[in-house]
Amino acid sequence: MLFIKRLSFFIISCLFTSHSSHAQDVYILGAGDKIAIMVFGQEDLSIESFLGNSGSVNYPFLGEVKVAGLSIKQVELAITQGLKGDYLVNPNVYVQVIEYRPFYIHGEVKKPGGYPYQPGMTINQAVALAGGLTDRADKDKISLYREADKKLKQHASLEHNVSAGDTITIEQRFF
Numbered sequence: 001m002l003f004i005k006r007l008s009f010f011i012i013s014c015l016f017t018s019h020s021s022h023a024q025d026v027y028i029l030g031a032g033d034k035i036a037i038m039v040f041g042q043e044d045l046s047i048e049s050f051l052g053n054s055g056s057v058n059y060p061f062l063g064e065v066k067v068a069g070l071s072i073k074q075v076e077l078a079i080t081q082g083l084k085g086d087y088l089v090n091p092n093v094y095v096q097v098i099e100y101r102p103f104y105i106h107g108e109v110k111k112p113g114g115y116p117y118q119p120g121m122t123i124n125q126a127v128a129l130a131g132g133l134t135d136r137a138d139k140d141k142i143s144l145y146r147e148a149d150k151k152l153k154q155h156a157s158l159e160h161n162v163s164a165g166d167t168i169t170i171e172q173r174f175f
Contacts, residue, residue, distance in 0.1 A: 027119065029075065030068050030147065030165055031055055032101025037079060040092035045083070048098060061087050072097065100164045105130045107170035108137035117164040124158040126168055138173030145169070 029035065031053050039045040049057040055068020062082045067075045075095045083091040099116070103126060106112035110131030118125075123142060127133055144156040147165030162168065 027071060027097065027100075027164075029055070029070055029072070029097070030101055032165065033097055034099035035067070035075075036096045036098050037075070038094045038096075039079075039083070039088070040094070042088070042091070045091075103162050103164060103166045103168065105168040105170070107168075108134045108172050109170055110134060117162070121162045122158065123156055123160050123162055123168055126162050127158065127170070133170065136172045138171050141171035141173070143169040143171070 029051060031051050034048065034050045035057070036048045037046065037057070037059065045060055047057070047059065051057065051068055054064075054066075056064045056066045059065045059079065059082075062079070065075075065078065065082070067078075070078070072095045076093045079095070080091050080093045083093070100119075101117065102114040103117045103121070104114045105126050109127055110133075112130060115126065115129045123144070133139070139158060142156045142158070142160075144154045144160060144162075145167040146152065146154065147163060147167075150167065156168070
């Protein structure tokens with residue numbers, strides 16, 4: 001029976017990670033993300049947590065664990081190492097982003113504001129979420145401010161990728 005449970009957990013883990021593993025490997029966690037941490041066979045060690053400004057989660061047995069600035073794989077490794085030995089012999093830890101922090105778009109779009117981020121999103125897709133461009137929008141004057149450095153203005157096109165927490169500005173064209 002234990003073998004069947006472990007096999008089914010492994011299969012489910014593979015299904016979850018097969019199509020999203022690359023996106024989650026490169027995704028860096030930050031304030032505003034909601035994550036789930038699961039330990040196979042240890043329901044009391046499975047939690048869901050919203051990352052606040054501290055970027056930490058309060059995890060059983062380990063206390064405050066800083067996860068902001070880390071990838072999913074790095075968080076899995078940190079939790080595994082923390083639980084290994086003193087608490088569990090060989091913990092099987094799985095971390096998943098349940099909800100990504102939003103990106104922001106303003107300027108010449110019909111519905112400016114914050115929108116849910118999805119991995120692989122482009123500025124063109126972000127514009128679609130914001131109701132499309134206005135009649136006065138200039139497709140050649142798009143600025144992208146990365147979350148890591150909001151003061152650094154990057155020129156962008158509709159094909160550029162957006163990251164969680166980024167801010168997009170669509171400028172007005174002159175007739």
